[in-house]
Amino acid sequence: SQTIHQWPATLVQPVGSPLSLECTVEGTSNPNLYWYRQAAGRGLQLLFYSVGIGQISSEVPQNLSASRPQDRQFILSSKKLLLSDSGFYLCAWGPLNTEAFFGQGTRLTVV
């Protein structure tokens, strides 16, 4: 069966520090992968999605970047975190036209 792993679960980082969140999927190949951010009490904002290795589409201009170095690995990064980057980050995968499966999420607090 397919599983999705996301880590770390929580992270506290100072302003200006770098960020790397990792997401891996097991049990499937060539998945569509997604990064979402959820601000406190708000909806899910699509940040990036990828349909294959090295293929990244960005939905909103921001301080973050994403990479897909392997088929089942999706990484969210930042060179210098801002206070506004705080939030709940969710990785998800989903074949076209079916449900999205979410990781457990990373709660990032930038201080």
Added chain:
Amino acid sequence: GQQVMQIPQYQHVQEGEDFTTYCNSSTTLSNIQWYKQRPGGHPVFLIQLVKSGEVKKQKRLTFQFGEAKKNSSLHITATQTTDVGTYFCAGNTGNQFYFGTGTSLTVIP
């Protein structure tokens, strides 16, 4: 760009009352999905609707997809405290899942 709006943003109900959340898309959708996110958790898939005018039921939950495939609703009959959480719709177009803004449901015992 693609937008999926949900109303209301928040809803407080007494246990036993009904609850409805509405989802509207700016464009026609291939399908629509509903997710539930418990406080502190991640969204979990509930159901997918594909056909125009489709209605599906899961126990006390009724899901509808509009005739034009641009709107949807989730209705919960006789809410229970276990229904607490945020309900999201997600419109599927091409390779993206566009999530609605969510409706946070509080059930007062």
